[in-house]
Amino acid sequence: MYLQHLQLHQFRNYAGQSVEFAAPKTILVGANAQGKSNLLEAVELLSTLKSHRTSRDRDLVQEGSAAAQITAALQRDSGPLDLTLTLRANGRRTLSVNSETVRRHLDFLGHINMVQFSSLDLDLVRGGPGTRRNWLDTVLIQLEPVYAYLWQQYQQVLKQRNAFLKQRRAHPERPPDAAQLPLWDQQLASMGARVIQRRYRMLKRLAPLAQKWHHTISGQQEQLVLAYAPNITHDPEQPDHLYGEFLAQIEARAxxxxxxxxxxxxxxxxxxxxxxxxxxxxxxxxxxQQRTLVLALKLAELQLIEEIIGEPPLLLLDDVLAELDLNRQNQLLAAIQERFQTLITTTHLGAFEAKWLDSAQVLTVEKGQIQL
Known part of the structure; x- marks a missing residue:
């Protein structure tokens, strides 16, 4: 997989920008708040249709504009591919693949596979459970685009069930129809069981890869345990029982x-x-230790996606080298080598060895403009 071209129009602080990627490694250098991370965010959106920085499209559209557009050309083993994502400040998104509009997110997801590593990823260890769930779901969308649909359906059922519970609590004198709750319970258990099974299956494959990387980076001094702890107590080796266990625990917490x-x-x-x-x-x-753990997780992501998809994903490194000491930097750079097309943001080039700079495309970013 190779990203050849990226074009941004009214996206974040880019009024209009076209970038040709002429080397397997592209280093984006510039001061803070110039637009380096915005370019990586555009690639993330094409890959997952989500941004880890905002959930609102109006934040992505340049102020004063009605819409923003991201267009990419890439080469995969199956052939060339063009993708376009149009974002509107007050409206629906438009998705197109090879110049044909697609209505379902499923038809857009899975064309660009990527792993992103930024200083914010240290929250995988320091942050709350929601941060780790979001990470888990982002990896799953890469591997199984249908998961995005399953998770969306689950969230819709959850929202409706919560609305029922809040109405019942707020108006005990005239509660909603009690017959509705068992229906929401059944839908929640049905969709939730499918989410749990996919999360468990993915982590089961990822964990040994992360453990191996962690053992290597720590100099064989530390052992990592990465384990899924679902809210539903069940035997993961007996998935047929999960739906019943789900309903039983809903009743227990009624x-x-x-x-x-x-x-x-x-x-x-x-x-x-x-x-x-x-x-x-x-x-x-x-x-x-926390940095070692997150680096091991990201290297395991790269390896797992490559094994399952059959092509190396893109690697997006957002100002992360400054967060790693020399040993961890060398571990990361050695793992990347020439196998993964990598986009790297940095405020200075001092962290890179001469051989890296000689083989990389270096682009300067200043006020939403990119220059060679």
Missing amino acids: GAEYHQGITLTGPHRDEVDLLINETPARQYGSQG
Whole structure:
């Protein structure tokens, strides 16, 4: 997979910009707040239709404009491909593949596979469970585009069930029709079980890869445990029982849900356990240990996506080298080599060895303009 061309129009601080990627490694250098991360964000949107920086399209459209557009040309083993994403400040998105408009997100997802690593990813260890769930779901969308649909359907059912619970709590004198709740329970369990099964299956494949990378980067001094901790207690090796277990635990928490007015059961409350030498990394890991853990996760992502998709994904490194010491930088750069097309942002070139600079395309970013 090779990203050949990217064009931005009224996107973030880019009024109009065209970029040709002429080398496997592209280094975007410039001061902060000039637009380096915005370019990587555009690639992320083409890959996952999500941004880790905002959930609102109007934040992506340049101020004073009605719409923004991202266009990319790439080469895959299956042939050339063109993608266009149009974002509107007050309206629906438009998606097109090879100049043909597609209505379903499923028909757009999966064309660009990427792994993004930024300083914000340290929140995978330091942050709350929601951060780790979002990471899990982003990887899954890369591997199974249909997962985006499943998760969206689950979220819709969850929203409607929560609205029912809140109405019942707010108006006990005239509660909504009680017959509705079992229907929401069944839909929640049906969609939620499919989400849980996919999360479990993916982490089962990712965990040994991350453990191997972590063992290597730590100099064989530390052991990583990466484990899925679903909100539904069940035997993951018996998925046929999951739906029944889901309904049983909804019933067991019915009293608490009645008093709190929210859904307490389901994958929206899952956790991913990260342990270093049997100690929770979030609570006790040093900054160095946390950086090692996140680097191991990202290298495992690269490896897993390449194994499953059959092509190396793009790697987006957003000002991350400054967060890594020399040993971890060398581990990362050695793992990348020439196998992965890599886009790197940095405020200075001092972190790169001469051989890297000689083989890389270096672009300067200043006030939404990119120059060679």
